Amino acid sequence: MKKIILFVSVALLSLGVDAQVTVPQPSPLSKIEQVVGLTDVSVEYSRPSMKGRTIFGNLVPYDKLWRTGANKNTQITFGDDVKVGGSELKKGTYAIFTKPGKESWEVMFYSDASNWGTPREWDDSKVAAKINVKATKIPMNVETFTIMFSDFTMNSALINILWENTEAAIKLEVPSKKKAMESIEQVMAGPSPNDHYQAAVFYKDTEDYAKAKQHIEKAVAGRADAFWYHRQHSLILAKSGDKAGAIKAAKTSLELAEKAKNADYVKLNKDSLAEWGAK
Incomplete structure (x- = not known):
């Protein structure tokens, strides 16, 4: 009992030390x-x-x-x-x-x-x-x-x-004025390559491959150096039944990913090329 009382007393003392007055x-x-x-x-x-x-x-x-x-x-x-x-x-x-x-x-x-x-x-x-x-x-x-x-x-x-x-x-x-003009020019110029890329991924994920193909082709045309764009292009073409086109897009993505030293995309493309029987 004495030990319990001592423990409770120490605990209460600790709470008193840590407590802070708020005013x-x-x-x-x-x-x-x-x-x-x-x-x-x-x-x-x-x-x-x-x-x-x-x-x-x-x-x-x-x-x-x-x-x-x-x-x-x-x-x-x-x-x-x-x-x-x-x-x-x-x-x-x-x-x-x-x-x-x-x-x-x-x-x-x-x-x-x-x-x-x-x-x-x-x-x-x-x-x-x-x-x-x-x-x-x-x-x-x-x-x-x-x-x-x-x-x-x-x-x-x-x-x-x-x-x-x-x-x-x-x-x-x-x-x-500068920001407004930039916004107007961007909107008037139409969707950016990234807008098309995002739309392509959405349509691919919802299995509308025809629309996905339309958007990814516009994305790739607007930014040919983006290896991740070409990666999605290859996947969309493969889902559309165009294996030859998928292999071509994957090889482009692989080449760009190797230049960028992106090991993840290098592996992804090599795996897909092997799956599709590329030579």
């Missing part, structure tokens, strides 16, 4: 996912509140590097190459660091987004874009630090940073 965070984490034109943009940041404090020029000193939020540095992710404040920025994830001033802010997009707060050692080579934006006074107090998007057009939006009675707005430009 609301003073600067809660927020994530915004926004499509601007045709580009996916997301922002992840922590949101401190004023709580009666003077923010700019006091809690956040003027002309000093700021994490632009609380806790871990604010992160922004762009799904395409974009422009921020007229400066080009490659797609990817960046930390947003700022130097708030009385009349303007310096905004930096930093390629190392893994810092807790500001970097211990600042590296100018990691500044992917640096811009200056106007600091505008607004006729109200924004209690909780806020980042939002506004003023949408087909090709742009504003990234608004607001806190206390100050707003800094960054113009974001996205390649909507």
Whole structure:
């Protein structure tokens, strides 16, 4: 009995040590996912509140590097190459660091987004874009630090940073026209070789070999170097009863697979050629 009591006591003590108190965070984490034109943009940041404090020029000193939020540095992710404040920025994830001033802010997009707060050692080579934006006074107090998007057009939006009675707005430009034109041209050009390939595999699997043959021939014509296309061509021809055509397609697939050093397709083609009695 004493052993049992001791075991239970130790177990309860262990639970007490491992347990963690969960309470609301003073600067809660927020994530915004926004499509601007045709580009996916997301922002992840922590949101401190004023709580009666003077923010700019006091809690956040003027002309000093700021994490632009609380806790871990604010992160922004762009799904395409974009422009921020007229400066080009490659797609990817960046930390947003700022130097708030009385009349303007310096905004930096930093390629190392893994810092807790500001970097211990600042590296100018990691500044992917640096811009200056106007600091505008607004006729109200924004209690909780806020980042939002506004003023949408087909090709742009504003990234608004607001806190206390100050707003800094960054113009974001996205390649909507280019992406739309590429999409239109692709659709107007008709199905791609891969579209035909996918259709051919579907019709083969559903045993509609006539349609499968039509699509795989268009796929092969559009991309003659794809050994996996020729592999499916050989299987479809074999199912259609064209053994000579199947052997020819398999030999082409085998040759291309050997050049690509794809051992799996080399074996598959050799096995099929042996099965079909190829010489």
